[in-house]
């Protein structure tokens with residue numbers, strides 16, 4: 095469940111293309127932007143949101159992720175952590191990984207937002223951690 099405040103003329107509420115199946119809400123650019131080669135830009139959406147679990151009503155955060163169609167053109171979402179309590183304008187950080195400038199137009203669908211529960215809790219500094227099979231092994235320890 096997403097409550098949306100439209101902050102500017104031309105702002106468009108997020109949409110779910112396939113309700114009940116899609117993980118993310120598609121979001122739209124408020125403005126046209128030139129994405130210079132190898133550079134990052136912050137794109138306004140003109141929306142503020144409040145995401146809640148449809149059954150429990152618990153506050154949810156949102157992770158902004160790529161649309162595969164944009165990623166396959168070399169335009170990647172960076173940043174992307176929207177805290178559950180954030181009520182400011184959602185802005186989309188995009189990085190042009192290519193050597194060519196790319197123009198995005200106002201109204202373009204530029205990213206998707208995936209709701210996630212808030213699982214952060216208290217932080218305790220301890221002397222030892224619970225045993226596990228992996229223990230300290232990592233960085234390719236399990237082979238190719």
Ligand SMILES: O=c1ccn([C@H]2C[C@H](O)[C@@H](COP(=O)(O)OP(=O)(O)OP(=O)(O)O)O2)c(=O)[nH]1
Pocket residue numbers: 158172173174175176177178180183184185186187
């Ligand atoms: O792609 C993004 C990333 C973040 N935000 C907003 C929502 C988020 O809740 C807030 C803060 O983001 P984050 O915690 O990642 O930034 P920070 O650099 O750690 O700033 P702060 O000290 O305000 O937490 O900025 C966006 O609109 N778009």
